Every structure is written in structure tokens, then in C-alpha cells.
Amino acid sequence: MLFRQLEYFVALARERHFARAAEVCFVSQPALSEAIRKLERELGVPLVRRGHSFQGLTPEGERVLLWARRILADHDALHDEVAALHAGLTGTLRVGVNPAATSAAAVISAAFCTTHPRVELSLETNLRSADIVDRVQDFELDAGIVYLDEDTADQVRVQTLYRERLVLIASERLLLDAGEPSTWADAANLPLCLLPRGMRGREVLDHALADRGVAVRPQIEADSIVALLAHVMTGRWASVVPEQWLPGLALPQDLRTMPLDGPAIGAHMALISHAAEPASVLARALFEAAGTVDRFRESSD
Structure with missing residues (x-):
């Protein structure tokens, strides 16, 4: 059995098309x-399963795929570890990031690349937390930054980063016209743009507001926080975004952010990697870099 055969098989399972798999593998x-x-x-x-085209994997193929991904990941991890003993860390670290944690990813990237300048970071920043966990377990990603659910710690290695805090953000003019809110019930009456239902950040908000007897009906839904902030900056809409997203952004001076009544609304964000031992040397280094970030240490105290 050759590593090349496993690489071709994994590529075919991913691309689900013989010609595309051959193209990404640079073979005929x-x-x-x-x-x-x-x-x-x-x-x-x-x-x-073959027909006139790729028809999927057999049950045996599905099982072999799990092993093929594991073998290839271990092969790459071995090379990375041996190389690190001689010349420091090199290679590519693949990280999946929930959109709400993009600012955290930037801070961790800065700390990581300062210490390991020869490693390339490949970030996918528009993935749902559940998809990130699945892809980490399948060795398609080396690490991820996700919302921490109860089941996550049983599946992967976890390092809690911080507790997200959701805040209302809107222009002063909108707040003046609508009456400045002091409660989440007041905020629900504003023209809102929010993440769509089904995204974890929206679920956190909806569940917390439901406990307060409040339901929100946004006029606009958008699947990125950048899009939410762009709408807020027009002055016509308010939104609810993670407070950790805002530091360092060049927002207009007339935008105001405010926490509202009751306990803070939010959820924990965590850095994850595969639970297999020995862990990837690149993933271990990423965890170490995250541990040096002051704001994460303060959040966990």
C-alpha cells in the first residue's frame, strides 16, 4: 500500500468526481x-461505486476513508515533528473558524506567527461549529475555533478561550429616534439585522431572549458579522454582535454599543484539535500560542 494511493482515494472522496480528483492530485x-x-x-x-461517473463510496470504502485520513494525518504530523527538531516548525496549519470568532482567530494568528514565522496558516472563516468539529475529527482540519457545546469536549481536545458577550450596536440617531433601549424587550422593537436562524450565534441569542419572554423578528438576516455591521453603519438598523468582535475596528463615531438588562448573553468559545495522541506538533503549538494571549487568560480567570 502506497501513501499516494491513499491520497488519491481521499481526494476522490472529497471531490466526488474522478477528473477533479485527478486535477487536484496533479495526475491524469x-x-x-x-x-x-x-x-x-x-x-x-x-x-x-462506479457507473458512468463516480457514484459514491461502498460501505467498505467509507470505513477505509476514515483510516486513510488518519494515516495521512499521522504521516504529515510525523514529518512536521521531525522537521521541527532540526529547523523549527514548518508546514501548513489548517484552521476552521466560526464567523463569530474571527477576531479571536486574528489575535491567535498574530501570536502563533510571531513564534513560528515559517508555518503557513490556512483559515476557513465561514464554517459552522458542528462542521468544524466533524472536519477536525476527520483530519480535514488541524484545529478549529468553535462555540463550546456540552458534547464537544467528549469528541476533541478543547482549550476554552473566552466567554462571548453579545451587545446591541446601533447609531445614536436610530437610538434617539426609537427611544434608547434599556432592556432586551426594548431592543426587540428596533429595526434589526441579525444572523439567520440555524447559526449558533443566533441560537444563543434566541434561547437567552426566550428565557426572558422576548422574541426577535429581524427585518434583515445575513450570515456574516461584517454584513451585519455594514447594515448598522447605514444608520437604519441595529444589530446584536459579539463584543469581542469590535476592538480594533474603525467604526463610525456615532455608533454605540451597549449591554442590556440581566446576566450577560453569550457562550464560550474554544480552540479544538483532534483528541488522538500524540497530537500534531502544529496543533500543539497553536494551543500554546493561544495560551499566551492576555485577554484569553483574563477571560478564563
Whole structure:
């Protein structure tokens, strides 16, 4: 069994198309197909359902895919660790980031790259937390920054970063015209733009407000905090965003942010990686870098 065969098989499972898989592997389609057939003959089971095109993986193929991803991840981790012993860390670190944690990702990236300037960071910043956890477990990502749910700690390695705090943000003119809110019930009557239902940040808000007997009906929904802030800056809408997102942004002076009544609304954000041991040397270094960030240490105290 060759690593190349496993790489081709994983690429085919990801791309779900023989020609695209061959393209990303920089080989011809016949070469990729023959390598996968050799892998099937060696294992003695069919891995791919074939017709006129890729039809998916067989049940045996699904199981082999899990092992192939693990073997390739361990292979890469071994090379990274040995290289680090001689010349410091190198390679590419793949990190999935929930949109609400983009500012945290930037702070961690700065700390990490200062210590390990030869490592390239590849960030995907528009992923749901559940998808990040799945992709970390499948070795498609080396690490992630996610909303911390009760089940997450049982699946992956976890380092809590901070507790998110949601705040209302709106222009002074809108607040003056609508009457400055002092409660979340008041805020629900403002023209709102919010994350869409189904996104974790919106679920946190909806559940907390439901406990207060408040329901929100936003006029606009957008799947990124940048889009929410862009609408807020027109002066026509208010929004609810993580307070940790705002430091360092060049926001107009007439925008105001305010926490409202009762206990702070929010959820914990955490850095995660695969639970397998030994852990990837790059993932370990990322955890160490996150641990040096003052604002995360203060948040966890």
C-alpha cells in the first residue's frame, strides 16, 4: 500500500468526481483510477461505486476513508515533528473558524506567527461549529475555533478561550429616534439585522431572549458579522454582535454599543484539535500560542 494511493482515494472522496480528483492530485485521470483499483485489489474489497461517473463510496470504502485520513494525518504530523527538531516548525496549519470568532482567530494568528514565522496558516472563516468539529475529527482540519457545546469536549481536545458577550450596536440617531433601549424587550422593537436562524450565534441569542419572554423578528438576516455591521453603519438598523468582535475596528463615531438588562448573553468559545495522541506538533503549538494571549487568560480567570 502506497501513501499516494491513499491520497488519491481521499481526494476522490472529497471531490466526488474522478477528473477533479485527478486535477487536484496533479495526475491524469487514468493514473488516479488505476491507483485506486490497485488499492481495492490489495485490500480485497470494492471501495468505490462506479457507473458512468463516480457514484459514491461502498460501505467498505467509507470505513477505509476514515483510516486513510488518519494515516495521512499521522504521516504529515510525523514529518512536521521531525522537521521541527532540526529547523523549527514548518508546514501548513489548517484552521476552521466560526464567523463569530474571527477576531479571536486574528489575535491567535498574530501570536502563533510571531513564534513560528515559517508555518503557513490556512483559515476557513465561514464554517459552522458542528462542521468544524466533524472536519477536525476527520483530519480535514488541524484545529478549529468553535462555540463550546456540552458534547464537544467528549469528541476533541478543547482549550476554552473566552466567554462571548453579545451587545446591541446601533447609531445614536436610530437610538434617539426609537427611544434608547434599556432592556432586551426594548431592543426587540428596533429595526434589526441579525444572523439567520440555524447559526449558533443566533441560537444563543434566541434561547437567552426566550428565557426572558422576548422574541426577535429581524427585518434583515445575513450570515456574516461584517454584513451585519455594514447594515448598522447605514444608520437604519441595529444589530446584536459579539463584543469581542469590535476592538480594533474603525467604526463610525456615532455608533454605540451597549449591554442590556440581566446576566450577560453569550457562550464560550474554544480552540479544538483532534483528541488522538500524540497530537500534531502544529496543533500543539497553536494551543500554546493561544495560551499566551492576555485577554484569553483574563477571560478564563
